[in-house]
Amino acid sequence: MDFIYQNNTFKTLVFLSFLLLSGCAFVGQLAIPMESIDEPSGPYDIGTQIFFWTDESRSEQYTIDPTDLRKLLVQIWYPAQIKEGHQKTTHMVFPELALGSLAKTLNAPAGLIKHGGQLMSSAVKGAHPIEGEVFPLILFSHGDGGVATQNLSQIEMLVSQGYVVIAPNHTYNASITFDKYRNPMVYQSNVTWQEQALHNKKYYANRLIRYRYEDMAFVLDTISNEKLFSLPNPYYKIIDFGRVGIMGHSMGAGTSYHALINDARIQSAVALDGWFFPLDQKTFSTQTKKPFLHLAQEEFLSLEIEGDINNSESGIINFDIHNTILQNNSNSFMVYVKKSLHYDFTDFKQIYIQDRPLTFPLSGLGEVSKSTIKQIMNKSILEFFNYSLKNNIFDTTVLDKHNKDIKVNYDIN
Secondary structure (H helix, E strand, O other): OOOOOOHHHHHHHHHHHHHHHOOOOHHHHHHOOEOOOOOOOOOOEEEEEEEEEEEEEEEOOOOOOOOOEEEEEEEEEEEEEOOOOOOEEEOOOOHHHHHHHHHHHOOOOHHHOOHHHHOEEEEEEOOEEOOOOOEEEEEEEOOOOOOOOOOHHHHHHHHHOOOEEEEEEOOOOOOEEEOOOOOEEEOOOOHHHHHHHOOOHHHHHHHHHHHHHHHHHHHHHHHOOOEEOOEEOOOHHHEEEEEEEEEEEOHHHHHHHHHHHHOOOOOEEEEEOOOOOOOOHHHHHOOEOOOEEEEEEHHHOOOOOOOOOOOOHHHHHHHHHHHHHHHHEOOEEEEEEOOOOHHHHOOHHHHEOOOOOOOOOOOOOOOOOHHHHHHHHHHHHHHHHHHHHHOOOOOOOOOHHHHHHEEEEEEOO
16 A cells, blocks of 8 residues: 555554554553563563664664764564463553554543553563574564564564564654654654655656665674673574565565575565555666565456555556566465455454444445465465475465365475
């Protein structure tokens, strides 16, 4: 979807992010009912940690201070040794602070937004990493106006199955993030880039996706060192840096494909209902055998199929670029999910209870059930990364149970 240029769409995205953090008292619980995501079923327990990293090689492009450097809130999830009694973390980072800031952004009464902060994850903050094993690394890039935990269902599933996952909040491109002093930084546009977009949307979008990729490259550079700045890196010994993949939703999917083609360290990529419009022609036209999985709504099969991402001028370009990517990638995997829309490929589908009376209807969520979409996504993603990063044979029957809900196209090298 053309998130960058459609203000109404951004407001919807902020509202959806708000759902992860909010809820109202009695009225809100009726109109916006929510529940925590399911615990993953893999054999590994999950630890997590939050960092505040500064990329001293890059200036911040969203502020007017010429001395301001690019700062990122980064979260890592990893197989851990969990002792009984350890408390699991909330779904979102600093929910109380985020609630207040997003309430202000949305002009919502702060007193009405409560129970979203009680949504829980399955991870224990600061748990000791498991010893004696090494795991592939997955980078995650959220969508434009999203947050790093917007696909926590898939992140925790992967970690429980023997992966390490790391994700930044793309500062000012996330709905909300924080600096090391816990000051909120909310979504905003780069004014100069926005003015350029009036004349050339593609130029603006490509600058943004490159800027986001630089975030991902910096995160990978940093976690690959034996020291995290001046401190020992407790995750260095559990990560196999020869097995690195990337995954992203929407704009994060485009970011992921840019990384796949332009970063030799990235071996495979997963796109979730991808926004490929920002990619430059050299990137999307490059012939490659690097494994690529795209989980998407059925609209990517044909523009005649109703959906909510390719129904604009730039959306048609997005559709065409997607087809060019598939033509030039001889190791591609497509899973088209029937009756799905853009936000079905995020945790918004999992936490928001759609089928209760008086529930507020949200655009971007389709008719596919939350159980169906979660199973399709988790099975596909795990099978793909096991194939591309653990050298397993790809099981083309893994989704046979869901044949009535999907169409698939595998081009296995």
